[in-house]
Amino acid sequence: MAMTSNTATLSGSVAGPSLWTRMMSGHSGPVCVVLLALLVLWYVGAVFMNAPTQIDRYDRADQTWTTSQLIEDTLAQERPILPAPHQVVEEMYKSIFAIKITSKRSLVYHSWVTLSSTLLGFSIGTLLGIVLAVGIVHVMTLEKSLMPWVISSQTIPILAIAPMVIVVLGAIGIKGLVPKAIISTYLCFFPVTISMVKGLRSPQVIQLDLMRTYNASKWQTFWQLRLPSAMPYLFASLKVAIAISLVGAIIGELPTGAQAGLGARLLAGSYYGQTIQIWSALFTAAFLAAMMVVIVGWCERRVLARMGVSA
């Protein structure tokens, strides 16, 4: 803030906005500043958190040390408490680009395992969510009988249910992709149902009356009025759904004994104290989630533009 006002007064005499103002007017400027601040914070944090073990190591080796050496070493530990950003980036680069993607050590391989069950779970969950919402909106008894179950389903911690789903389905011979997808489904149908119930009920009374004057059937009213009205609600919920679908898939990978997937990488990393591996798996997961939200956002813009909403 102080910088902005300073430069603003400095550039007051110059014609046109200053470089700083122009940089900060878009999206990228502020994002870069926040990113930079986070990086600095992270490095400082890494030094402080890793320093005790490093000093301990110096003491045991009877080694004298300087502050600059300490900083350098804390940022280059093999199993740091908090790995430095460049270590994570290096590990991600190695495990994404340097290793063959079919290798069990490749993050691309693990990402694909997680992504496939995420997408399957997301698809089923979205479909289920929409079907439930359609039922709830159209059938009075369903609203009364189903809605409480839909809501209470989400009060059960997913971490408690996930192992049961995996174990029970495993016992009847269903393994791999499907049980994980089911956990994703379980998480992601909920926002879709809630939003779609609201969305399908969003048409105004006057619009419903209009359809009635045309003697439109329930089905016609659904296609021509309710569904298009619900589109903005649907996309808002899909952004949430796709992100928690990924979380569901990762949680689904934890009880399987860490065979494959980002969840497995996280678990293996924590078994062996491979913090760098954990962090790179985490960042990959975050990146995947962000990408999927971006893709959903892109679809949203395309659909809404076709519906004549955008200016």
Place this chain on the structure above:
Amino acid sequence: MTLKQVVDNVAAMPASKKAVVDIKDLSLTFQTADGPVYALSEVDLTIEEGDFVSFIGPSGCGKTTLLRVIADLEKATGGEISINGVSPEAAREARAYGYVFQAPALLPWRSIERNVTLPLEIMDLSKEERIKRAHDALKLVELNGFEKKFPWQLSGGMQQRASIARALSFDADLLLMDEPFGALDEIVRDHLNEQLLKLWARTNKTVAFVTHSIPEAVYLSSKIVVMSPRPGRIIDVIETKFPKDRTLDIRETPEFLEIAHRVREGLRAGHGHDE
């Protein structure tokens, strides 16, 4: 032709005019938590083919409710009502009327043309037929050239015209209009009133029109129904004798002022007992 025959013919003429809406002793009572609300009571009215009937009265007098009963959007709780000789429900199912609401109620995700073709899609007409009819209807309200625009790109007056085109598109003989120009400014309103009259003269549709503007009611109508609240009822029915191709100039004539005066008196009398 003997004189008697001529007289008989003349006498037979009004009777041969078909009653489009026939209402006898109609009442509608809403049951609310605060007790019953008598929205309509003892309503008797006949709307004949080619009539332009205005319903005027203060808010709460049941004019919109009456229109909604005709449209089968509300059910009467007593009395009889028939539209084209059948029940309102059967008339609605036969798409006997086009309804224009207070707000345009255009679907924002459809272009103007596709808004106008909406009822035609629901009625399962072929695509060529839909486009042709939309084109004709938009021409009637002078909106040709705006087919591909979306509702938000049009002014309020144009949106309401589009909604009238939508009500005209399936060519129902009865047009029900619920304060269609209430939200528009005076100038736009005058213009739309002129257009509506031209449309009425050209198509010979029967129009039922709800308004709370006295000049609008007198200017447009062949029959003015004055209503009063608590309970909602008809207190006066005034026939006007202006030609169908009237212009805005008639508002300066003594006949016009006389009818306007009578409407105002009626409204005042209706108000009298609760003030």
